[in-house]
Amino acid sequence: MRLKIDKLGVVIAALLAYGAFLAPFAQFRANRIVPGEARSILEALPAGLGAALLAFVMISIILIVLKTPTIVRLVLGLVALLVLAVLIGLSAGHLTPPENTYARVSPASGFWLLSFAFALVTADALARLKLSPFARVALLAAVAGAIAALLMSGAWDGLSILKEYGSRAETFWLEASRHVVLALGSLAAATLVGLPLGILCHRVEALRAGVLNVLNIIQTIPSIALFGLLIAPLGWIALHVPGAQAHGIRGIGAAPAFVALFLYSLLPVVANTVVGLAGVPRDANDAARGIGMTDRQRLFGVELPLAFPVILTGIRIVLVQNIGLATIAALIGGGGFGVFVFQGIGQTAMDLVLLGAVPTVALAFAAAIVLDAATELSSNKPGRAA
Amino acid sequence: MKRYLPNLLRLAALIILIAFLVQPMLFEPLLKPLVQANAPAVYNQGSLLSLTLSHLATVFTATLAATIVAVGLAILVTRPIGAEFLPLSRSLVNIGQTFPPVAVLALAVPAVGFGEKPTLIALFLYGLLPIFENAMTGLSTLPPAIVEAARGTGMTAWQRLTKVEIPLALPVILAGIRLSVTISLATATIGSTVAAKTLGEVIIAGLQSNNLAFVLQGGVVVAVLAVLIYDAFSAVERVLSRRAGRV
CATH class of the missing domain: 1.10.3720.10 (MetI-like)
Structure with missing residues (x-):
């Protein structure tokens, strides 16, 4: 079987590689308005998890560069977005020193790039699948439900944007x-x-x-x-x-x-x-x-x-x-x-x-x-x- | 007579606009009734002309960059080599248009700071979509007979693109640029909330000091500019489509 390269996949893989290895994953600030300090994936996540995320991104790059079935790409994109959403919440807990209520942790360019790249994979797969209107609305509802669940569970409570929400x-x-x-x-x-x-x-x-x-x-x-x-x-x-x-x-x-x-x-x-x-x-x-x-x-x-x-x-x-x-x-x-x-x-x-x-x-x-x-x-x- | 009337009106609007920008004090009596006794009726915290010019420069720079990128991308996705990008670019265009300009502007600030830059980025990103959409439509709906004929006469792919496809698609591409410029002219005013030098400064100064005359002059100058530029583009498009035989 000959492996075929997906051109769009190459572009997305480049984004993923840059986002995972070169750009900072999270940003740490001592208080609300001082300039932030960048933290890479390995620094921002508890030991093991950071390495696991890097491994996950590398596997994704291979799957995306090769011409894999559309449904595989859709599932990959959705799972990856969920993983990133959970991990950024964990990194907030990991980076904030205990008992410190002034420190702020927010997603940095690496996180946004990774999310953007996986969102592109998802959007591309959805465009190719040509889902029926009902399926699209159902998917939207599922995504909204997942976001609501993450918000309710408190997984994101350590993030700066939710601290802003908490105070108002x-x-x-x-x-x-x-x-x-x-x-x-x-x-x-x-x-x-x-x-x-x-x-x-x-x-x-x-x-x-x-x-x-x-x-x-x-x-x-x-x-x-x-x-x-x-x-x-x-x-x-x-x-x-x-x-x-x-x-x-x-x-x-x-x-x-x-x-x-x-x-x-x-x-x-x-x-x-x-x-x-x-x-x-x-x-x-x-x-x-x-x-x-x-x-x-x-x-x-x-x-x-x-x-x-x-x-x-x-x-x-x-x-x-x-x-x-x-x-x-x-x-x-x-x-x-x-x-x-x-x-x-x-x-x-x-x-x-x-x-x-x-x-x-x-x-x-x-x-x-x-x-x-x-x-x-x-x-x-x-x-x-x- | 009736045919010339719109053009006469446009000419009059242009002359009044230039007169107002160069000699705003001439119009003070007209604006005076709109303000309270001691408030200034004509914007006095800077030159209206230089604000207008920097407003136009911002819009022009952003639109030029957006045109180059959008047309380049549209050419890419309509070639066989870029066909794999087509479904995604279509859905990106759809998704991108749901982003409100204010949100784009506000989200650009953390990345590049205050001033002209976030405005340029927001206008660039927002201007991409209409141009890309139109360029893609223009390039993918060419009459097949003409493209075939060009191929038949032995033109290379590059010759076909520059001599046949782009000239034929030009009116549609221009319509996209026109849409993008009109949106950008209005959106640039919001840039002044992040300290960009545009006519928005006049409007915001008016909102803050409750000076209706300021709000009116800022808004009307932008609106007249937009109408005149829109009409100029439409005229060029008409000439081009007559030449391209699309009418």
């Missing part, structure tokens, strides 16, 4: 819920307004170019400026419209952030509704007219269901974009994970930045996977001719 657990969940409310609430509002607006633009051609141009221009206004510009009108409403203040409308805070996200969300929803409706086959419309459907029946019975996958793609764009943009809300007192990001930048406490950035990325990532799966399911609905 209550705020974290408060900001988390504000972040989700901002992102999802503005999406819901944009869908409620954007869908009818899109249908209107589809039916009334004179309106189309104008509406889409205005929405396009809104997109070019930088997010921090749009957030800032809305402070004035909302402040005015709060002062002059009776009852507005009672409903939480204020010049600064969540209200301008909500409106800004809503405005950014309109373009993808409206544009995709228009594109989706324009893509409805003429025959389908003619047939619907032929059997005597009214305009309203045609819209709800034929056009919208056929345009649904395209509209859903627009909603996916909005949701992922909103989850990211909601971090900016913190600049105008709107809360969300951005609070930790900007506080961390201000205090040059990078673990605090991570405490805000990591959940944001994870949320956006999960939202993209779930909505992609939903889009694929809706466009493969049985009974819909391709």
Whole structure:
């Protein structure tokens, strides 16, 4: 049997070799903000475990460079990520001197490179396997479950980012819920307004170019400026419209952030509704007219269901974009994970930045996977001719 | 008349923009109503022109680097030798776009410190994706008849790439660059939260001192720049696609 070399595998193997042997695995700091000292795998892990990890990486390199079956690579990638996740937790316990509450241990470049390389192996295997939408969501749930289990078990409690969490657990969940409310609430509002607006633009051609141009221009206004510009009108409403203040409308805070996200969300929803409706086959419309459907029946019975996958793609764009943009809300007192990001930048406490950035990325990532799966399911609905 | 109207509007916008950047005090009466009595109505903590130029320079550098890397990678994965990288690069493009720009920016700071560098890195990484996606689409959807004809006339692989495939894919690649530049122009303002010299400084100064005029001028300058650059790219694309016969 002739052994074949996998080209992508060679690139990933180079990353793995560098990450394991040359880059530091963990970083140790005497307190929260001093510069860190690098620790290699052998220094960062208890005797034996470090050598075992190096051996594991070497075996993985061989498996990855050779053309091994895709399923082997998938399992290898997932197992390796789990191993790294457990070991970085152990290294925190190993590096922190007993009884020392000031020392901080965080993952260093070697850990991130190894994780990145194994994530590439996993992503490549998944792309080649072409999993069904349900399988992808199930895998996402399994990974989320594994992360939750690691968090609950306390395996990561020694890590710096969790110490940052520990000292502000209550705020974290408060900001988390504000972040989700901002992102999802503005999406819901944009869908409620954007869908009818899109249908209107589809039916009334004179309106189309104008509406889409205005929405396009809104997109070019930088997010921090749009957030800032809305402070004035909302402040005015709060002062002059009776009852507005009672409903939480204020010049600064969540209200301008909500409106800004809503405005950014309109373009993808409206544009995709228009594109989706324009893509409805003429025959389908003619047939619907032929059997005597009214305009309203045609819209709800034929056009919208056929345009649904395209509209859903627009909603996916909005949701992922909103989850990211909601971090900016913190600049105008709107809360969300951005609070930790900007506080961390201000205090040059990078673990605090991570405490805000990591959940944001994870949320956006999960939202993209779930909505992609939903889009694929809706466009493969049985009974819909391709 | 109707055909020239958009171009006249663009020209007017450009002239007003330049006038504002060179002589901002001329516009003070317009901005005055937006601020409280004693607050300055025009940004006074630095030159608007030099901030705009360094904003544009940051975006240009990042986009140039992103274009070189993204087009190079797209050429690689569309050759037979790089075909093994194709499935992964497709899914990387998808995954990469879920990373919020703020998070990329914030995560770059620990690696390279404050200033221009994290902004450049974030803009570079974020700019890669649209360009790569479009270059890949452009290079892999060429009309097979033309590629075959080029092969038939005895062109080498290199000649086919530089004389046939890239010129034909250019309009689509440019569309990717246009998207990337527009996103970067807006995202660069966030760079000022990590001390990069961009127009974001004006906006953030406005947010901190509750000065609406600052926020407005920073935001509008960026938006006008973005619209003008977007339109310029679209015009070049139209000329190129007419030449490439794609229309």
